[in-house]
Amino acid sequence: MVVGVLAVTALISTVVFAGIDHFVSRQFEALHEERVQRVAAQVSEGVERELYRLGNLSRLLAQDTDLINSTYYHLYLEGEQDHPVAAVGRIARAFGLESIGLWAPDGRVVASDGAGDQAPVAVAPMGDLSRLRDAESGLRSGGNDEFWLVAQVPIEHNSNVLAWMTLAEPMVRLLDTLEQTHSASIRPAADDAPTRDVVRIAVGREASSGTESNPVYLDVTAPDVVGRALTEVKRLLGVIMALSAVLLATALAFVLHWQLKPVTTLSEYIGAVGRGEFGGQAPLPRGRGELSSLVRSFNAMSTALARLRDMERRLRHQEQLSAIGRVAARVAHDMNNPLSVISSAAATMKRRIPSGDPLAEYVDLIDHHAQRCGSTVRELLEYGRPVTPRLQPVAPAEICEGILRRWQRRQPQSLKVEFTAQQNLPVIQADPLLLEQMLDNLLDNAAHAATPDGTVSLHVRADGTQVRLEVHDTGPGFSPEARAHLFEPFFTGRCSGTGLGLASCLAIARAHEGDIQVPEESAGTVRVFLPTTPATTAAQTVMSPGR
Structure with missing residues (x-):
């Protein structure tokens, strides 16, 4: 018709x-x-x-x-x-x-x-x-x-x-x-x-x-003015014909859509299953013919696949928690007691060393790193729990320079370290220990990628309403596979790594209402963005990845 x-x-x-x-x-x-x-x-x-x-x-x-x-x-x-x-x-x-x-x-x-x-x-x-x-x-x-x-x-x-x-x-x-x-x-x-x-x-x-x-x-x-007018008339008639054809085609498409709507809807749900979206239930057409039977079979299959996907997700999460628990128990057993002894000894030495003694600086360094190791053990035990920074006003250039100086002492002398900071940077609200933990992880990754005779640089500058911390190394940069899983827990490109470094860094940055980016145009560069405006509360809570 x-x-x-x-x-x-x-x-x-x-x-x-x-x-x-x-x-x-x-x-x-x-x-x-x-x-x-x-x-x-x-x-x-x-x-x-x-x-x-x-x-x-x-x-x-x-x-x-x-x-x-x-x-x-x-x-x-x-x-x-x-x-x-x-x-x-x-x-x-x-x-x-x-x-x-x-x-x-x-x-x-x-x-x-x-x-x-x-x-x-x-x-x-x-x-x-x-x-x-x-x-x-x-x-x-x-x-x-x-x-x-x-x-x-x-x-x-x-x-x-x-x-x-x-x-x-x-x-x-x-x-x-x-x-x-x-x-x-x-x-x-x-x-x-x-x-x-x-x-x-x-x-x-x-x-x-x-x-x-x-x-x-x-x-x-x-x-030919008259001829042009005639051409316009012909064009108008052509437009009318085209509109008529469009209206007729629309009516035909509506009829076909109404008749084939159950098949079209089912194909959409099948496409969702192909993309890994399980659990969708296609609406049942009227009647009890072959098409209704096909839709019921598809809905049952989608439900079963959704149950399997949920079971797989739960199992993977349990495995991650189990691995975290094992690592945390081993670290707590091996490090908590020695760290307590070191901290106590450092405190005793600080009380007994006279003021102005050159050894006081090294005792402070021992006490600082003992506290840092204790914080790392606690963060590992609390991984998967909310990260709660203790915010305080800090000068980004000074604290980053101190972190870089302490980190450089642990590196080989052949590794070149560079630091630049913009003048008159605004004060940020940050937890110094968490900030040092995040930068140490990023600097360790950069040093491993740059090799002992390479160069690792830390640049601090303002970026709009944020302060940008940029860690750069002269290594080859991240591989395409690594870019796809950068912030996933337990993914690592090193044999000795745990795969928690970048995930922890991202959790710390987001706890400070910031973010981490790895630009594709610059190999071997990681950028941390921290807001310059004060936080809305004294401590912000951000769920760490994998939770």
């Missing part, structure tokens, strides 16, 4: 278009041809009027006393040439002539001038001047398909011909004026035959120094 409606609509549209093209288009074409013929006749009359005007002007100028006397003095009384030149220039400026020339009986140019933008050129006379006794006008070729409207007249003194004067205007100027008047294109005819929309008219014959040559033709082309 839908196909039949489309076929009938197409047939009706074709008949309408054929009728418009056969009847209306023919009438419009006749009107356009009549207008072009009328414009062509007016153009021909315009050229004749311009030639007539030039002829009358040449007769008037031939009576100019100053021009006659200056020409007579120059030719017969050996007067100066400046006189006829000045007279010709005055006439050119007064009447705005593009070209005016004064010719002697021997054929040489006595004077020439013009009011155009370019250097004036004396257009050569038409035919034999010796026979000229009255003004005449015509067309003269100037080369490069350029024609001039030329009028020439003898200059007489006491009924004797002294010289001949030629006035010339480029025909293109007249054509431009006619184009603006009649809203048409008027240009010298080309060598090939005119097209259907062009009317070719003869406006005179080209005159030369000898006999007359071929006629001069102009091609007149008028804009």
Whole structure:
């Protein structure tokens, strides 16, 4: 049925278009041809009027006393040439002539001038001047398909011909004026035959120094306003047809969608299962046919797969917790007691060492690292629990420089360490111990990637409303596999690593309302962003990854 409606609509549209093209288009074409013929006749009359005007002007100028006397003095009384030149220039400026020339009986140019933008050129006379006794006008070729409207007249003194004067205007100027008047294109005819929309008219014959040559033709082309209107009508009908086709196609698609909606819905749920999204239940269609049975079987399969996925997730989580528990128990057993002894001994030594003793600095260093190791053991035991920093105002440049200096003491001397910090950095709210734990992990990773003779650098600078800590090494950077699992717990690229370093760093950064990024465009670079605005509470709690 839908196909039949489309076929009938197409047939009706074709008949309408054929009728418009056969009847209306023919009438419009006749009107356009009549207008072009009328414009062509007016153009021909315009050229004749311009030639007539030039002829009358040449007769008037031939009576100019100053021009006659200056020409007579120059030719017969050996007067100066400046006189006829000045007279010709005055006439050119007064009447705005593009070209005016004064010719002697021997054929040489006595004077020439013009009011155009370019250097004036004396257009050569038409035919034999010796026979000229009255003004005449015509067309003269100037080369490069350029024609001039030329009028020439003898200059007489006491009924004797002294010289001949030629006035010339480029025909293109007249054509431009006619184009603006009649809203048409008027240009010298080309060598090939005119097209259907062009009317070719003869406006005179080209005159030369000898006999007359071929006629001069102009091609007149008028804009087909009516034709454009007809084209717009056809375009509108085409749009209407297209909209009709779209509406019909929409109706057809709606019908097919309504009939095949259960299959389409089921295919979407199958795609979700293919992406690993289990547990989705497709709606059951009406009835109890084969399609309903297929949907029930799919729903049962999706439910079973969801149960298997949940069991797998729970098992993986239990394995992670079990591994954390084993590591934490072993570390607590091996380190807690020695750390307690070290801390107690350091405290006793601090009380007994006099103030100002050089050993006091090393005792403070022992006590500091004992506290740090104890904090690390506690963080390992608490991994998977909320990270709660004890925030306090710290200067990022000073604390990072101190952390880097203490870390450098544990590294080989061949490793180059660089530190830069922007001036006047804002104060941040941070936990110094957690900040040192995070930077130590990042610096250890950088030192391992850079090799003992490489370079590890730490840069601290402001970045908008944040402070950016950037750790960079000269190593090869992260592999594509490592980038896909950077912050996953227990993923490591080193044989001796536990895979908790970057995960712990991310947890610490987010506990400070910050973040960690590993840019792809810079190999071996890790950026830590910490906010410069104070935290909303004294201590912020962020769930660590894997929880």
